[in-house]
Amino acid sequence: MSRNNAGLSTERIVTEALHIIDGLGLGKLTMRRLGDALQVEAMAIYHHFPLGKEQLFDAIVEFITDADRIRAEAAAADADAEPDGTEPDEPAPDNRPWDQRLRSWAADYRTALLRHSGALTLIINRRPDTEPALRALELHCAAFEEAGLRGAAVLDAAAALDSYVTGAVIHQVRATSIATPDAPRPDGRFPHVVALRAAQSPDAVDHDARFGAGLDALLAGVTAAPGHR
Amino acid sequence: MSRNNAGLSTERIVTEALHIIDGLGLGKLTMRRLGDALQVEAMAIYHHFPLGKEQLFDAIVEFITDADRIRAEAAAADADAEPDGTEPDEPAPDNRPWDQRLRSWAADYRTALLRHSGALTLIINRRPDTEPALRALELHCAAFEEAGLRGAAVLDAAAALDSYVTGAVIHQVRATSIATPDAPRPDGRFPHVVALRAAQSPDAVDHDARFGAGLDALLAGVTAAPGHR
DNA sequence: ACCTGAACACCGTTCAAGT
DNA sequence: ACCTGAACACCGTTCAAGT
Numbered sequence: 250m251s252r253n254n255a256g257l258s259t260e261r262i263v264t265e266a267l268h269i270i271d272g273l274g275l276g277k278l279t280m281r282r283l284g285d286a287l288q289v290e291a292m293a294i295y296h297h298f299p300l301g302k303e304q305l306f307d308a309i310v311e312f313i314t315d316a317d318r319i320r321a322e323a324a325a326a327d328a329d330a331e332p333d334g335t336e337p338d339e340p341a342p343d344n345r346p347w348d349q350r351l352r353s354w355a356a357d358y359r360t361a362l363l364r365h366s367g368a369l370t371l372i373i374n375r376r377p378d379t380e381p382a383l384r385a386l387e388l389h390c391a392a393f394e395e396a397g398l399r400g401a402a403v404l405d406a407a408a409a410l411d412s413y414v415t416g417a418v419i420h421q422v423r424a425t426s427i428a429t430p431d432a433p434r435p436d437g438r439f440p441h442v443v444a445l446r447a448a449q450s451p452d453a454v455d456h457d458a459r460f461g462a463g464l465d466a467l468l469a470g471v472t473a474a475p476g477h478r
Numbered sequence: 479m480s481r482n483n484a485g486l487s488t489e490r491i492v493t494e495a496l497h498i499i500d501g502l503g504l505g506k507l508t509m510r511r512l513g514d515a516l517q518v519e520a521m522a523i524y525h526h527f528p529l530g531k532e533q534l535f536d537a538i539v540e541f542i543t544d545a546d547r548i549r550a551e552a553a554a555a556d557a558d559a560e561p562d563g564t565e566p567d568e569p570a571p572d573n574r575p576w577d578q579r580l581r582s583w584a585a586d587y588r589t590a591l592l593r594h595s596g597a598l599t600l601i602i603n604r605r606p607d608t609e610p611a612l613r614a615l616e617l618h619c620a621a622f623e624e625a626g627l628r629g630a631a632v633l634d635a636a637a638a639l640d641s642y643v644t645g646a647v648i649h650q651v652r653a654t655s656i657a658t659p660d661a662p663r664p665d666g667r668f669p670h671v672v673a674l675r676a677a678q679s680p681d682a683v684d685h686d687a688r689f690g691a692g693l694d695a696l697l698a699g700v701t702a703a704p705g706h707r
Numbered sequence: 708a709c710c711t712g713a714a715c716a717c718c719g720t721t722c723a724a725g726t
Numbered sequence: 727a728c729c730t731g732a733a734c735a736c737c738g739t740t741c742a743a744g745t
Contacts, residue, residue: 254728254729255728279718290730292722293729301719373648376655378658379661386668387668400677403674404683405691409695412642412646412692417637420641420644428607429605432605433609433612434607440616441623442616445619459634463638463700466700467642467695470698470700473702510736510737518710519710519711520738524739525708531739
């Protein structure tokens, strides 16, 4: 066998990089380690990502936030009793009401971010004009117009929705991260926190329900407001 | 002069590190570069942060999100016509209604994050049980109880508020980051986006107004909901 | 206690070379 | 076109040593 043509591809590289991030953390993602995992010299990666690690990071973010791929994977898992060789059809238009479309998008996006929480710091630098981002924005704008918003209020609502979902994932990842041993336990200076945590331990929080409650509140709030600001 | 006792302190180190982050970006914050800026060997930093760079990162995050220091600085700038040597008094209790307290907190926190947007990736890993974090949570819980919420709904509302503010800063930093030259311009596949951007260019967005609108919507939504979920 | 200086085990990336 | 291998300029961190 030849040492060339090791069958490298951008998708294989991104998948393996994500595997390292999920397993060892973002800090352990090294070009050399990634090369080892791919059974290739580290420098071979630069042929597929000439701009280096930053470009690889961008590709990872696009991969994680590619809603179409996520939906296709879910559909393939559902329809495994239909093993014909046909390509997946053009995705059927979603005819449900605006709020159900937004709730589905939010749930899917949140799931994708949580599944790869080790890459969250990369998501922060996500380019707003990438194709998956524009596709999500288009979905949001169409939904909020159907809800009755117009003009700047539509874009404001879309921004608020994206902000909430991103922030909620960060909040949850923080809350479920391993506690530092020397952390100050809430004492008399924080009476409300103490009382509320006595009723509900931080470890017992239902993050899915909390996320849904906040999302409902946000959607109700942005669509109840007058159409202009 | 001796080569020892260079006057290093954790505060000086953190301040200088933040200066490098603001000026050159987080990626350029190096122990060696930080040492140069402090006129000291890089290894001297380890005497004040024995756990290394991660510990320094935590200190930077605490510094940025220390609401008390921010408020004290603002107060000192206001009261510069009162140059007596007295220490700043115990902060007066804020007797305004719950929503004004939350709006002030949100504005201050957002300002602090935006001022050091290069450190945003560090903020993601912010420990939820640090003292500034608990202080903010206490403020949130007291306000939402005053608004009529009870039990889990109070903590849910506090989580939603923190999520929104954090996410909104990330959204804004993304939106105002330099555009990639090869970014796909919105075309016929994104009709709503195209139409809305024709009316309001992305560069013309009033991010302060947008933030306020979303915050108002969120506060209205979480307090309009029934007290339990 | 506080800082120095050399050393170690890594990094990302460039570049010429191989097939 | 696709990959290798050596090399360069860095990193974070350890450790013994200085004062």
